[in-house]
Amino acid sequence: MSPVASRWTLLVATMAIVGSGSGALFSLGVFLEPIEKATGWSRTDVSAVALLTWITYGIGSFVWGLLSGRSGVRVVVVAGGLLLGLGLVLGSQATTLWQFGAAFGGLVGLAVGAFYAPLTTTVSNAFKTNRGLAVGFVAAGSGLGTFAIAPLTRWLISEFDWRLAMLVLGDLAWLTIIPLALLIREDRSLVSPGRRSGREPDLALLDVARTPQFWLITVTHFTCCLAHSGPI
DSSP states (O other): OOOOHHHHHHHHHHHHHHHHHHHHHHHHHHHHHHHHHHHHHHHHHHHHHHHHHHHHHHHHHHHHHHHHHHHHHHHHHHHHHHHHHHHHHHHHOOHHHHHIIIIIIIIIHHHHTTTTTHHHHHHHHHSSSSSSHHHHHHHHHHHHHHHHHHHHHHHHHHHSOHHHHHHHHHHHHHHHHHHHHHHOOGGGGSSSSSSOOOOOOOOOOHHHHTHHHHHHHHHHHOOOOHHHHHHH
């Protein structure tokens, strides 16, 4: 496979993985009412699980980011896929709120953190030309995954029940993310032409954290997420 084809294969696989993770994460909104009716848990209780999911997602993003630099992105994505499927399968069998919170709020949130940041970095490194377009496609994968998984989840719930629907999502996570992770390559042949000659200086995390650009991007991203994810 040519380097160009390999880069676009990486991009398509990344979009599908990010979409699968985001779709599972946001599916809780579809499950909210059926779970409330079937279990007797209050909407506040289930919403607290959603909050826990976002907290573990944020923490997981830091942890997975560090691990991806040491063990490689493919290993991180496979681990995230395994945990995502496990969290959904265990969540579908939960009989108490704390069990559901540990499965969905803990494992699912932690797992989804393994996808977006490490894979976006991988795609960004692979595309030295058309980088903005490639990263945009990765972000679009998140929306497309939610768009596809939400109606599937609603249909499964209407035809069967919420437990089977969540079980199916867990199985699909295993069947899609883990095989697609095998297409992720961090080979130097993936790097597009146009790389600057010579080695670019490495910046330590603390050095980056001292720059105003870092905090501007961080605050902007936080505000954006607060605006669109908070109401959800």
